[in-house]
Amino acid sequence: xxxxxxxxxxxxxxxxxxxxxxxxxxxxxxxxxxxxxxxxxxxxxxxxxxxxxxxxxxxxxxxxxxxxxxxxxxxxxxxxxxxxxxxxxxxxxxxxxxxxxxxxxxxxxxxxxxxxxxxxxxxxxxxxxxxxxxxxxxxxxxxxxxxxxxxxxxxxxxxxxxxxxxxxxxxxxxxxxxxxxxxxxxxxxxxxxxxxxxxxxxxxxxxxxxxxxxxxxxxxxxxxxxxxxxxxxxxxxxxxxxxxxxxxxxxxxxxxxx
Amino acid sequence: xxxxxxxxxxxxxxxxxxxxxxxxxxxxxxxxxxxxxxxxxxxxxxxxxxxxxxxxxxxxxxxxxxxxxxxxxxxxxxxxxxxxxxxxxxxxxxxxxxxxxxxxxxxxxxxxxxxxxxxxxxxxxxxxxxxxxxxxxxxxxxxxxxxxxxxxxxxxxxxxxxxxxxxxxxxxxxxxxxxxxxxxxxxxxxxxxxxxxxxxxxxxxxxxxxxxxxxxxxxxxxxxxxxxxxxxxxxxxxxxxxxxxxxxxxxxxxxxxxxxxxxxxxxxxxxxxxxxxxxxxxxxxxxxxxxxxxxxxxxxxxxxxxxxxxxxxxxxxx
Ligand SMILES: [Fe+2]
Ligand SMILES: [Fe+2]
Numbered sequence: 199x200x201x202x203x204x205x206x207x208x209x210x211x212x213x214x215x216x217x218x219x220x221x222x223x224x225x226x227x228x229x230x231x232x233x234x235x236x237x238x239x240x241x242x243x244x245x246x247x248x249x250x251x252x253x254x255x256x257x258x259x260x261x262x263x264x265x266x267x268x269x270x271x272x273x274x275x276x277x278x279x280x281x282x283x284x285x286x287x288x289x290x291x292x293x294x295x296x297x298x299x300x301x302x303x304x305x306x307x308x309x310x311x312x313x314x315x316x317x318x319x320x321x322x323x324x325x326x327x328x329x330x331x332x333x334x335x336x337x338x339x340x341x342x343x344x345x346x347x348x349x350x351x352x353x354x355x356x357x358x359x360x361x362x363x364x365x366x367x368x369x370x371x372x373x374x375x376x377x378x379x380x381x382x383x384x385x386x387x388x389x390x391x392x393x394x395x396x397x398x399x400x401x402x403x404x405x406x407x408x409x410x411x412x413x414x415x416x417x418x419x420x421x422x423x424x425x426x427x428x429x430x431x432x433x434x435x436x437x438x439x440x441x442x443x444x445x446x447x448x449x450x451x452x453x454x455x456x
Numbered sequence: 457x458x459x460x461x462x463x464x465x466x467x468x469x470x471x472x473x474x475x476x477x478x479x480x481x482x483x484x485x486x487x488x489x490x491x492x493x494x495x496x497x498x499x500x501x502x503x504x505x506x507x508x509x510x511x512x513x514x515x516x517x518x519x520x521x522x523x524x525x526x527x528x529x530x531x532x533x534x535x536x537x538x539x540x541x542x543x544x545x546x547x548x549x550x551x552x553x554x555x556x557x558x559x560x561x562x563x564x565x566x567x568x569x570x571x572x573x574x575x576x577x578x579x580x581x582x583x584x585x586x587x588x589x590x591x592x593x594x595x596x597x598x599x600x601x602x603x604x605x606x607x608x609x610x611x612x613x614x615x616x617x618x619x620x621x622x623x624x625x626x627x628x629x630x631x632x633x634x635x636x637x638x639x640x641x642x643x644x645x646x647x648x649x650x651x652x653x654x655x656x657x658x659x660x661x662x663x664x665x666x667x668x669x670x671x672x673x674x675x676x677x678x679x680x681x682x683x684x685x686x687x688x689x690x691x692x693x694x695x696x697x698x699x700x701x702x703x704x705x706x707x708x709x710x711x712x713x714x715x716x717x718x719x720x721x722x723x724x725x726x727x728x729x730x731x732x733x734x735x736x737x738x739x740x741x742x743x744x745x746x747x748x749x750x751x752x753x754x755x756x757x758x759x760x761x762x763x764x765x766x767x768x769x770x771x772x773x774x
Binding site: 234235249250254256273352443 | 530757763
């Protein structure tokens with residue numbers, strides 16, 4: 199484990215890892231709800247596969263956060279024993295699955311963000327974070343390819359599928375700004391070359407969205423009011439229910455091993 | 457001698473000779489219509505079972521009590537979907553499309569394994585399913601891996617490797633819980649109490665009541681009778697139960713030295729036939745979930761077709 203000159207860095211670092219882990223966990227949890235209900239068997243398998251990658255990413259970052267904290271916590275303590283206001287996942291990750299189109303749109307918007315985010319984070323001065331980012335980025339490349347192909351198919355499919363994709367954009371777009379928000383934790387860690395300056399990747403993300411939407415004959419919304427709040431643990435009402443379900447069994451048996 | 461000049465009887469005799477010699481039948485080979493039909497019935501039923509099997513376990517993905525268990529369960533359910541896909545492809549070699557198979561399933565004509573009509577009521581059910589249901593599947597599938605139809609046998613070889621993994625993981629869930637708190641032990645025991653008998657029913661009716669067995673045995677699609685396989689499963693499972701201190705809910709279960717097998721109590725065949733015929737605890741729910749998935753996915757499948765056609769006409773125009 200690296201040693202830190204300033205204690206403040208350690209707390210920031212823990213927060214930073216928790217944010218990444220929370221996003222992956224909540225997204226993976228949402229995708230897991232699809233299991234057995236996909237529109238075709240191949241997609242059932244694909245969504246489960248992406249969910250599995252997300253859970254894996256969450257575990258990596260939680261484990262590191264727990265080690266940094268150094269109080270003997272485990273990945274499960276961090277996933278199962280924190281409350282709604284302590285979670286700092288991106289707001290978009292907790293949005294409902296909706297129909298298959300909305301799930302795909304959410305995945306595409308997040309995967310495109312994660313793709314450039316992890317690409318940058320690979321250069322983090324923190325070696326553990328850099329390694330976790332490298333592994334995650336490989337997985338996200340596939341998620342991005344998969345979801346882009348579906349956005350194009352569904353956007354440029356039938357009139358109905360196009361309408362559904364437009365509705366999905368309408369539902370989700372207001373949560374995309376939150377992905378790029380930064381606070382003091384980010385600022386401190388950016389100074390140390392540990393964290394990603396999201397200003398640097400915003401344009402790349404936008405270009406990707408434009409490119410795929412153009413091929414899907416979908417329109418990129420302009421001047422939409424953006425929700426923010428993930429970095430303060432201010433969520434939509436969705437998260438409480440996700441956690442209630444996810445944590446129920448674990449919390450019903452304190453200290454039990456599974 | 458060209459095969460074209462042979463009469464139906466001669467062809468069928470040649471076919472049986474090949475089976476007798478232990479040859480493997482491949483899709484392009486001549487086969488009796490009844491052989492083809494029986495295989496389609498068995499294989500598609502197997503594929504549907506893999507897919508319906510995703511539901512009872514999928515039911516616990518969002519509530520898995522640790523991240524490791526969540527990941528393992530996701531991977532398992534993903535495997536089962538893959539098994540379904542693989543067996544559907546194998547069945548298509550017999551000249552039936554996946555749409556036709558799906559249609560048979562969604563209209564209720566084709567069956568699936570009745571075990572998946574039982575509910576999963578506590579986390580230990582994930583252990584019980586892995587240990588007992590995948591365990592029973594392994595006994596069945598290890599034998600099917602040596603069956604006379606090439607694509608089915610190859611699918612089974614591949615699938616069995618993963619089922620063994622599931623079996624171990626399921627057993628480990630229960631073993632861990634049996635070492636845990638009283639509540640965990642109770643959950644584990646409760647899961648086994650509910651899943652033991654239904655998993656014995658997975659081998660199908662008793663030999664004397666098994667209508668399709670004669671032909672299937674003759675064609676080496678089946679190599680052992682239902683009762684033989686059931687016995688094999690019981691014999692290997694009882695010691696595993698003893699190992700982790702879980703009780704199998706059959707007071708008549710006892711080692712029979714003379715036979716070299718365990719004796720067991722009578723299976724409730726009335727329950728079996730009721731569940732098979734749609735009157736199990738979850739039949740309606742499972743079918744509804746699969747039908748809803750299909751109906752809700754229609755616009756997606758239509759869009760895929762429409763998009764492909766657009767791409768094709770763009771290519772022609774270019
Ligand atoms: Fe399977
Ligand atoms: Fe399995």
